[in-house]
Amino acid sequence: MTPKILIIGACGQIGSELTFKLRQMYGDENVIASDISYNNAEVVNSGLFEILDAQNFTALKVCIEKYNINTVYLMAAMLSATGEKFPLKAWDLNTQSLFHVLDLAKAGVIKKIFWPSSIAVFGPTTPKDQTPQYTIMEPSTVYGITKQVGERWCEYYFNKYNVDVRSIRYPGIISWKTLPGGGTTDYAVDIYHKALQDGHYDCFLSENTALPMMFMDDAIEATVNIMAADKEAIKIRSSYNLSAVSFTPKEIAASIQKYLPEFTISYTPDFRQDIADSWPKSINDTPARTDWNWDHKFSLDDITKEMLSQLQAKYT
């Protein structure tokens, strides 16, 4: 099956880079980017683009039929920090959009779905170190609740209706092209911008808060690889744990200081500290590595080197 792809939420942090990668892999004519507004000029001008509200079932169906779409990447979501400010909006966006694509697949209109889950499915009662694939999951954020519920529905639609839906639990994603928005792990991107602009960063998490993180290139690689894998290889139809690096604000600051010795950091934890404290410190992703050969490439120092050089070029 030649993929004819629709990306929903293509202007966002992961959606934008996924759009560029999928266009490279499958050709511009086979990848339709969509978002609720024109808020990323690079994406909008890079190929076919549609304005699309992921919560509008009719508009979604019309778009899918217009382009004969067979594969959907549903990247639109409200993340953890914004979700705590707008709980019902987060619930509606994150769950309705998923039901829409699952139902279109159940009806045979589309054949394959990628839907991202998150480390936010875990909660304060989950074992924090090397969190296993199967463990206690009692998320305490609205975002985490929507992701956990979503995982259950993905598995249900696969078991009952043979819907080919694939998912990974993203950790915090670090990238230089597009800024993240509304997440708890966003500090690990902001810090590089501020290091170059001001030489100082005031972190909204405390110095020893360890969280699982990953460089964008690894996250994109994982996403396209799980989608390219044979159907039989995908044994987990809720969502796969995925891991790369794990570090604290103090450790990322030390990594930056290797390149910018004058850089300083201070700590003013806010409401996001509670969210971070409820999440794992590190993740065990053995099933992803076994089932579809996942492997990460970027260490913390690799990420720092790449972030600082790319952002430096962007700023100058």
Ligand code: AKB
């Ligand atoms: C967030 O911080 O909300 C996201 C996530 C870990 O899913 N980056």
